[in-house]
Amino acid sequence: METFNKKFCAAAVFLAAWVCVAEGRTTFSGRSRRMVGGTLAPHVPWQAMVYLSDGVVDGGYAGGALISDRWVLTAARNLFVRKSRQDIQGKDPLIPKVYLGISQKAEADASKDVAVEKVVIHPGFQNQSDWDN
Numbered sequence: 001m002e003t004f005n006k007k008f009c010a011a012a013v014f015l016a017a018w019v020c021v022a023e024g025r026t027t028f029s030g031r032s033r034r035m036v037g038g039t040l041a042p043h044v045p046w047q048a049m050v051y052l053s054d055g056v057v058d059g060g061y062a063g064g065a066l067i068s069d070r071w072v073l074t075a076a077r078n079l080f081v082r083k084s085r086q087d088i089q090g091k092d093p094l095i096p097k098v099y100l101g102i103s104q105k106a107e108a109d110a111s112k113d114v115a116v117e118k119v120v121i122h123p124g125f126q127n128q129s130d131w132d133n
Contacts, residue, residue: 043101048072049108051097052079061105064098072098072116076125093119 048064050072064074079093096119099112 044103045101047101047103048074049099049102049105050074050078051099051108052094053097066100072100076121079119079121093121095119 046066048066050062050064052060052062062074062078064072064078067073076093079096095116098114098116099108100114102108102112
């Protein structure tokens with residue numbers, strides 16, 4: 001019985017590891033294994049990727065949308081690097097890098113980088129909680 005349990009546990013661990021690796025891959029047919037019933041996004045020129053960094057902390061990436069020839073819309077909370085509300089309360093947002101027309105971080109390069117002139121935040125934005133903004 002002990003041999004059966006060891007074999008069963010080894011098989012279960014192998015299967016779990018295989019599933020984790022398989023789920024992280026994208027098939028060559030243009031479909032993602034992490035989506036059920038969906039396909040990868042095609043080229044979308046209005047899609048914007050907003051990248052934030054203050055030179056010390058990598059703030060990460062957020063989505064946005066090109067809503068006119070000069071405006072990108074994103075959530076105001078995406079424009080602050082520090083995650084703690086106390087750290088960013090009363091501070092000005094950072095000027096992000098914006099990449100247009102891409103759907104994956106790997107596609108971000110200088111040719112798709114657009115200059116950001118200024119950031120405008122809705123006057124009603126309250127940077128005091130994760131839920132009230």
